[in-house]
Amino acid sequence: MAPRSTGYWFTAPALTLMAIILLLPVLIAAGLSFTDYSLGNQSANWVGAENYEKIVSRSTYQKMFTASIIYVLVVVPVSVVLGLGAALLINSLSFGGDLYKTIFFLPVMAALLAMAIVWEFALHNSVGIVNEMFQAGCGTIIEWVFNWGWIPFVDGSQTWYGRNCASQEFPLWLRDRNYALATICFIGIWQAFGFNMVLYLAGLTSIPRELLQAAEMDGAKSAWERFRLVIWPMLGPTTVFVVTITSIRSFQVFDTIEALTQGGPSKSTYVMMYAIYEKAIQQNLMGIGAAITIVFLGFVLVITFMQRYLVERRVHYS
Amino acid sequence: MSHIQVNAIEKSFADTKVLQGVQLDIRGGEFLTLVGPSGCGKSTLLRIIAGLERQTSGDVVIAGRNVNGVRASERDLAMVFQSYALYPHLTVRDNMMTPLRLRDLSKAQRTPLVGRYLPGSKKKLAGIRETVEETADILKIRELLARKPGQLSGGQRQRAALGRAMVRRPVAFLMDEPLSNLDAALRVHMRAELTDLHRRLQATFVYVTHDQAEALTMSSRVAVMMDGRILQLDTPMAVYADPVSRRVAEFIGSPKINILPGRLDSAGRVTVLGHSMARRITDAAAQSVSVGIRPEHLIDVPTDSDAAEYVGVVRRLEHLGSDLYIHASLSDGQEMLIIRSDPDAAARYSYGDPITIAQVKGAALIFDDKGDRLRTAPKKESAGDDALEVA
Numbered sequence: 001m002a003p004r005s006t007g008y009w010f011t012a013p014a015l016t017l018m019a020i021i022l023l024l025p026v027l028i029a030a031g032l033s034f035t036d037y038s039l040g041n042q043s044a045n046w047v048g049a050e051n052y053e054k055i056v057s058r059s060t061y062q063k064m065f066t067a068s069i070i071y072v073l074v075v076v077p078v079s080v081v082l083g084l085g086a087a088l089l090i091n092s093l094s095f096g097g098d099l100y101k102t103i104f105f106l107p108v109m110a111a112l113l114a115m116a117i118v119w120e121f122a123l124h125n126s127v128g129i130v131n132e133m134f135q136a137g138c139g140t141i142i143e144w145v146f147n148w149g150w151i152p153f154v155d156g157s158q159t160w161y162g163r164n165c166a167s168q169e170f171p172l173w174l175r176d177r178n179y180a181l182a183t184i185c186f187i188g189i190w191q192a193f194g195f196n197m198v199l200y201l202a203g204l205t206s207i208p209r210e211l212l213q214a215a216e217m218d219g220a221k222s223a224w225e226r227f228r229l230v231i232w233p234m235l236g237p238t239t240v241f242v243v244t245i246t247s248i249r250s251f252q253v254f255d256t257i258e259a260l261t262q263g264g265p266s267k268s269t270y271v272m273m274y275a276i277y278e279k280a281i282q283q284n285l286m287g288i289g290a291a292i293t294i295v296f297l298g299f300v301l302v303i304t305f306m307q308r309y310l311v312e313r314r315v316h317y318s
Numbered sequence: 319m320s321h322i323q324v325n326a327i328e329k330s331f332a333d334t335k336v337l338q339g340v341q342l343d344i345r346g347g348e349f350l351t352l353v354g355p356s357g358c359g360k361s362t363l364l365r366i367i368a369g370l371e372r373q374t375s376g377d378v379v380i381a382g383r384n385v386n387g388v389r390a391s392e393r394d395l396a397m398v399f400q401s402y403a404l405y406p407h408l409t410v411r412d413n414m415m416t417p418l419r420l421r422d423l424s425k426a427q428r429t430p431l432v433g434r435y436l437p438g439s440k441k442k443l444a445g446i447r448e449t450v451e452e453t454a455d456i457l458k459i460r461e462l463l464a465r466k467p468g469q470l471s472g473g474q475r476q477r478a479a480l481g482r483a484m485v486r487r488p489v490a491f492l493m494d495e496p497l498s499n500l501d502a503a504l505r506v507h508m509r510a511e512l513t514d515l516h517r518r519l520q521a522t523f524v525y526v527t528h529d530q531a532e533a534l535t536m537s538s539r540v541a542v543m544m545d546g547r548i549l550q551l552d553t554p555m556a557v558y559a560d561p562v563s564r565r566v567a568e569f570i571g572s573p574k575i576n577i578l579p580g581r582l583d584s585a586g587r588v589t590v591l592g593h594s595m596a597r598r599i600t601d602a603a604a605q606s607v608s609v610g611i612r613p614e615h616l617i618d619v620p621t622d623s624d625a626a627e628y629v630g631v632v633r634r635l636e637h638l639g640s641d642l643y644i645h646a647s648l649s650d651g652q653e654m655l656i657i658r659s660d661p662d663a664a665a666r667y668s669y670g671d672p673i674t675i676a677q678v679k680g681a682a683l684i685f686d687d688k689g690d691r692l693r694t695a696p697k698k699e700s701a702g703d704d705a706l707e708v709a
Contacts, residue, residue, distance in 0.1 A: 233406075
């Protein structure tokens with residue numbers, strides 16, 4: 001018989017590595033968040049909960065939470081639904097599916113930083129292709145359709161497109177605080193949904209064909225019925241994973257912000273990751289940066305626990 | 319209960335022809351088994367009847383209605399799949415309610431959350447529940463209704479799948495190897511249950527299997543399929559005792575029928591390994607033939623017996639409890655024979671012993687060089703026929 005301690009010895013290397021690589025940095029960050037440490041300083045002063053007080057009280061950080069939460073609440077549902085929709089459509093194709101898969105997956109593979117430069121050009125207010133396109137549409141049938149004037153009781157000249165056409169001025173997408181976050185969200189969705197689509201495609205292929213045929217034999221005639229009876233429940237585990245991973249990735253959004261808006265205008269796109277970067281790296285305020293990091297980790301933990309306790313219980317794992 | 323006609327069905331996948339003009343008439347209320355080796359097209363045929371697959375050409379007629387353009391969900395058939403295909407996220411009750419819900423409730427009544435509060439829903443749902451419980455009672459799975467498929471054993475899942483097929487009282491039941499995922503003992507038990515169920519429901523069953531034991535024990539009629547064709551369609555006993563070709567004879571029967579090379583001369587006399595057979599073939603030219611003899615038609619006899627016909631050496635003894643199969647190699651060649659004997663014979667033989675074998679007269683099946691059956695001339699009635707004699 002081996003002594004009782006043998007098991008601990010076997011797990012020791014893994015535990016040690018986990019402690020050093022995963023837990024220690026978090027603990028150090030947690031420790032730093034109670035100080036005013038700056039990189040290069042010999043020592044740091046213990047400031048207690050001051051950093052956290054700032055996070056709670058200062059309007060900058062409230063804007064930070066607002067931007068982050070809006071970003072997550074917009075990007076996650078839209079990219080998940082779009083990903084699922086694209087996967088279902090591609091899955092129903094008899095040919096050409098691979099082409100669509102490649103195209104939709106391109107944004108995921110491309111470096112977002114490089115793509116951000118493309119977006120910056122596209123969204124430029126005078127030479128950008130987006131505004132040029134809107135401008136070119138003015139006065140044509142495109143304006144007539146998209147100012148929604150053809151819908152009863154809608155005044156075409158008062159809608160978004162109508163007004164912008166009249167004034168011949170289109171938004172500065174990234175420089176206007178009313179549009180900046182929405183634009184960043186759009187780019188986030190554009191980037192995330194291809195990834196979700198691939199995950200859903202994998203989920204779809206794992207649905208046994210016999211189950212769909214059983215649904216057909218049982219009288220599920222419409223695509224919607226098959227979706228409700230078989231596809232959606234069988235995609236449950238995929239959905240949990242997709243929602244969790246997209247939420248975490250959305251909380252971590254950084255490169256588009258850094259490349260396109262630097263958190264502006266007037267902090268409207270000041271998301272958490274960017275705040276950590278700005279405080280801790282650019283301004284060398286390690287203490288406050290660490291505090292935001294801890295709050296950020298808190299959010300991620302909450303998402304993980306929500307996945308574990310709220311969702312998993314209602315999802316069927318075969 | 320309704321009859322199903324399959325007319326000249328052909329099916330090709332790319333270049334391979336899987337079904338080559340299958341003609342089948344399934345009578346209302348019968349238990350018809352499609353049996354054949356894997357890849358013979360039996361499952362494809364079943365799926366074409368179900369509407370899950372489209373035939374390349376030919377017609378499927380169910381109860382007098384041509385259903386070529388009718389999709390599976392509108393053919394009013396029920397199918398039991400090999401994997402059972404129960405909805406894993408639903409309880410057995412919900413699984414069984416699904417077909418009725420889809421048939422009896424209107425689209426609005428099926429809307430999630432609000433549907434059940436619409437007028438009429440409650441009454442219909444109560445009716446559905448009642449039907450499900452009645453069916454569950456027939457299958458003795460009432461106590462399983464609240465469980466999910468993952469919590470059931472193979473046999474219980476099998477029953478739940480049957481239940482889901484039964485609740486709707488379909489025109490016919492289609493079963494695609496439903497027992498092949500069960501262990502041997504349960505399979506034998508479920509065979510009996512399916513036969514019972516068929517008798518009780520008086521419904522049309524179309525059953526696909528590669529297991530000839532299932533085919534022989536349960537069916538009213540058996541269709542033996544090979545290479546996309548139905549070779550023989552008859553009662554189980556006729557298929558066993560009176561196969562139309564060598565391939566059918568070899569496929570049906572376990573252990574396999576013994577095949578010996580023979581020679582048919584112009585007088586109609588068949589000679590096997592130097593012995594002439596008593597019966598004559600009247601309407602065939604001289605040619606080399608194969609002679610098939612079932613293991614139960616071979617008997618080991620004392621060495622000095624007059625009946626001795628083949629001499630061999632014991633190569634293997636297969637003891638099955640009730641029967642003993644002796645595998646013997648014939649002394650004059652590579653031929654192997656399997657002989658069914660009573661278990662007591664085991665004491666008389668061991669590996670390498672010589673054995674003399676006699677054949678039950680009139681039991682040999684003769685096939686021509688293409689494998690088709692050659693009929694022997696009608697036997698003369700005589701008292702000696704039943705007795706063991708030199709063939």
